Amino acid sequence: MTFDFLSNGGELGALMRARDWSATPLGPPEQWPTLLKSTIRLILTSSHPMFLWWGKDLVQFYNDAYRHTMGPERHPSALGGCGRVCWEEIWPIIGPQIDLVMNGGGSTWHEDQLVPVTRHGKREDVWWTYGYSPIEDHDGVHGVLVVCNDVTAQHKAKAALERMNLAxxxxxxxxxxxxRHEAIQTSQRLRAEQALREQREAETMRLRQLFEQAHGFICILRGPQHVFEFANSAYLRLVGHRALIGKTVREALPxxxxxxxxxxxxGVYGGGVPYKTGDQGIELRHAPDSAPTHAYVDFVYQPILENGMVSGIFVQGFDVTDRTMARQALQRSELRLKEGLKVARMVVWDWDxxxxxxxxxxxxxxxxxxxxxxxRQVWHCxxxxxxxxxxxxxxxxxxxxxxYGDVVRLRRPDNGQVVWLQVYGTVVADQxxxxxxxxxxxxDVSARKRAEESLREAARHKDEFLAMLSHELRNPLAPIRSAAHLLGMAPDNISRVKMSSVIIERQVNHMTSLINDLLDVSRVNTGLVVLDKEVIDLHQVVLESxxxxxxxxxxRGHELCLDVPAEGVVAVLGDRKRLVQVLTNLLHNAAKYTPRGGRIALEVSHHADTVELHVRDNGIGVEAVLMPHIFDLFTQEKRSSDRSQGGLGLGLALVRSLVLLHGGHVTAASPGPGEGATFSVYLQKHALAGAAGAASRGAGSHAGEGLRLMLVDDxxxxxxxxxxxxxxxxxxxMVEHDPLHALDSVGSFAPDACLLDIGLPGMDGNELARRLRAxxxxxAATLIAVTGYGNKYDKASAVQAGFDHYFVKPANTAELIGVLSRIKPVPRTRQSAQLAERIEG
Structure with missing residues (x-):
């Protein structure tokens, strides 16, 4: 059977794939832990000798590079075997080191360590440089990874070098x-010198042979410029087989x-003190124009002494790139896991x-x-x-x-905050x-739970608002219907007609106010409101409100107290109509929620760059639980059973939105139920310059004769x-219901003004306006749109078509009549005047 993590791997990979692991404590390979699989894959793909003890039984794995150091006494029987049995003869040496790593003591490193072993039928003194590293995850240490080198040759070479130096x-x-005795022993000295040279050459040759056979890299550098005297094959492989001998380090390895x-x-040459380090990064270019390769090395710089002086440096080390990269990969994996848990606000746990x-x-x-x-500590929370x-x-x-899984609440012991947790648990059984x-x-799903609660609260507000809206819109229909019946029953009864007209007018005004509030809120919230800003005297805003x-x-019998600066003292840059709407809403709100005979105060004050408007009442006040939501849509104080206050809970939301559009802010304060409330608006002050504001608006009223009006509505x-x-x-x-008939009649009627519906059949009001203008x-007639379309795009289209004024149905008749009163009759010829007189007659 072939498994991805056991693929390739040379002889050991084949042995691992061929072995029946189901009979071992580890079980079939497909059930092995991911950490074990990853580590075995790392071992099999490395060309460096690597060995692994896994689990409490210290089950053994190793690669092809390691098998050469074992001998036939242990290979291949050591694969899958127990570490204590396999290495019984050296267990007193390595056993405590392995236990230290398995018990969480961290990594160990041993250089030039004598660990004698039996191989090829005889006991050998073998020197090793090796490291034990823990294979661990959040559950603890599961195994020990061994990266080693047989440095017997280097050890012997070093010993030989020391002997040579001594000799x-x-x-x-x-x-x-x-x-000192040269005079009498010249011949003997010459022979000694010759013997010494021969001995030195022989020793040097033996050393070179030993160095060449060493697994680690070795070189000898001479003189203060560090000239290469010798470099073995491992060193040449490390630096890309460059020509080194006779060159300085700076020349050969720029x-x-x-x-x-x-x-x-x-430093070593000048001070005579050895230097050693591990996992040292180095960048090398194997060709002048090639990209640099990154490697990691362990090395020692050993000074060579002659006559007590440093004459060179002996360099010896190992390429440990595979080992270092493996350790770094494990560290990165652990870091990614920690970062992922933190970002996801997720905690993993194991419960014994x-x-x-x-x-x-x-x-x-x-x-x-x-x-x-x-x-038990967790359960208490x-x-x-x-x-x-x-x-x-x-x-x-x-x-x-x-x-199992569920969502539970946990109260943090450090700050008392409640955290909602989505908990999942899986039972793990033994063999x-x-x-x-x-x-x-x-x-942590607290954010989701809060969002769900907000949605439920919003839905509740929406349902309450819809119920309120249906009630408020139905209420006026009953008196309107009754008044219509009265008009039908007694059309000649003047007093009844006047009473019915008053009822209908009042109820229509109420419905119009409700609809206008809804439209205003919609326009503000969708960004359709564009302020018509000018310098406004706040005194005039207060008067209109x-x-x-x-x-x-x-x-309602209230007392209204005003503390307002005189005209021409305080001004702001804003939309007069909208600011009047803000202040009117606040005064209207105070009047509604103040019991009969109450007191309302309006105060306007100003500072260097700020204007403050405060509306105070001694009404029913605001409960503390409602205060944070007082300016939200559809929020109202509790009503009495007769719903006498009316309204849809839109006024304060509209006030806040309009004030924000003016760059200001609004606040609310109340000591509590029955203690009244104060609503405050803060705006940026603007300097008055001459007679600005409302004084320049519009032409004077026309007090002459009535106008000739053409009214077109289907x-x-x-x-x-x-x-x-x-x-x-x-x-x-003159009334027309068809736009084509209106065009036919306009020549004979010669109107001063035309009141046109936009939604006409066949030809809309905009097209009719364009034709009338032509x-x-x-x-020269004044064109007035009276339509049910009320957004800013419809008004802009009407202005483009030639309309002078724009009213939304049901039009405010007082305002419409006021506009008509300011229109001057169109000058006309004598013939057109005679035609008009005949029509009037």
Whole structure:
């Protein structure tokens, strides 16, 4: 059977694939832990000798590079065997080192360590340089990875070098002694010197042979410029088989200059003190124009002494790139796991069911507010109801050896904050089928729970608003219907007609106010409101707002107190109509929610660059729980059973939006229920310059005779009702229901103004306006749109078509009549005047 992580790997890969692992404690390879698979894959793909002890039985794995150091006594029987049995003869040496790593003591490193072994039928003294590294994850250490080198040859070479140095020293001493007796021992000295040279050459040759056979890289550098005297094959492989002998390090290896190695050589040569290091990064170019390759090396710089002086440096080391890259890969994997858990606000844990001990990932204190080690500590922080529910789910999972999950509330012990956790747990059983632990994750879903609660709250507000809207829109229909019946029953009864008209007007105004509030909120929230800004005297804004709310204030018997600067003192840059709407809403709100006979105060103050408007009342006040939402859409104080206040809860939301559009802000304050409330608006102050603001608006009223008005509307009832209103104001009105008929009649009627519906059949009001503007009989007439379309795009289209004024149905008749009063009659010829007189007659 072939498995991905056992693919290739040379002889050992084939042996691992061929072995029946199901009979071992590890079981079939497909069930092996991911960490074990990854480590074995790393070993099999490495050309460096590597060995692995795994689990409590220290099951053994190794690669082809390692098998050459074992001998036939252990290879291939060591594969899958127990470490203590396989290495019984050296266990007193390596056993404590392995236990140290397995017990969490970290990595170990041993250089030039004598560990004698039996191989090829005989006991050998073998020197090793090796490191033990833990193979671990968040559950702990599961195995020990060995990266080693047989440095016996290097050890012997070094010992031989030391012997050679000692011999050289002794020979030099002998030579100096001989020189003192040179007169009588010349021939003997010459022979000694010749023997010494021969001995030195022989020793040097033997050393070179030993160095060449060494697995690690070796070179000898001479003189203060570090000239290459010798470099073995391993060193040449490391630097790309360059020509080195006779060149200085700076000449032969220019790419390492600046990486610190030459500086270290200078230090060792000058100070005579050895230098060694591990996992040192180095960048090398195997060709002048090639990209640099990155490697890691362990090395020693050993000074060579002659006559007590440093004459060169012996360099010896190992290419440990595979080992270092493997360790770095494990570190990166652990870091990614930690970062992922932190970003996902997820904690992983293992719960030992026998001891009740629990091990959490490192980010648990950040999420839970505590570093627990026992599951009972966790239970104390759970919501009791949630704890019972999840315990029931866990018991069912334990019976079936399955999984469970639920959402629970946990109160952090550090700050008391409630955290919502999505908990998942899976029961893990031993080989005998007994549940031993539960492995799981806990995910912080507090943000999701808060969002769900916000959606539920918004839905509740929406339902309350829809119920309120249906009530408020139905209320006026009953009196309107009754008034219509009265008009039909007694059309000649003047008093009844007037009473019915008053009822209908009042109820229509109420419905119009409701609809306008809805449209205003929609326009503001969708960004369709564009402010028509000008410099405005706040004194005029206050007067208009008080004028609009005075009827309600008087009706409820309130006392209104004003503390307002005189005209021409305080100004702001804003939309006059919208600021009047803001202040009117606040005064209207105060009047509605203040019991009869209450007191309302309006105060306007100003500072260097700020204007403040405060509306205070001694009404029903605002509950603390409502205060944070007072400016939200559809938010209202509780109503009385008769719903006498009315409204849709839109006014304050509209106030806040309009004030924000003016670059200001609005606040609310109340001591509590029954203690009244204060609403404050803060705007940026603007300097008044001469007679600005409302004083420059519009032309004077026309107080002369009535106008000739052409009214075009396909709704006959609406057209006839509007005609009666306009005629009662003293105007002559011609009514048309078809736009083509209107074009035919305009020449004979010669109107001063035309009131046109936009939504006409066959030809819309905009097209009719364009044609009227093009005709000789209505070119100078004032065009007024009276339509049910109310957004800014419809108004812009109407202005483009030639309209002078724009009213949204139902039009405010007082405002419409006011506009008509300022229109001057169109000058006309005597013939057109006679035609008009005949029509009027």
């Amino acid at each position: 050289l020293t002794e020979q030099i001493t002998q030579r100096e002694h001989a020189q 790419d390492v200059v600046g990486q610190g190695f030459v500086d270290l050589l200078d 069911l026998d001891s009740n001990e629990v091990v959490f990932s490192d980010n648990a204190p950040e999420l839970f507010g505590a570093a627990w080690t026992n599951m 759970f919501d009791p109801g949630d704890l019972k529910r999840i315990e029931l789910a866990r018991r069912e999972a334990l019976q079936s050896h399955g999984s 005998a089928g007994n549940a031993r632990c539960i492995r799981g994750v806990s995910i 008080v004028e609009q709310t005075q009827p309600l204030i008087s009706e 709704n006959k009832d609406a057209a006839n009702a509007m005609a009666m209103v306009l005629e009662s104001a003293g105007h002559v009105v 005709s000789t009989h209505a070119r």
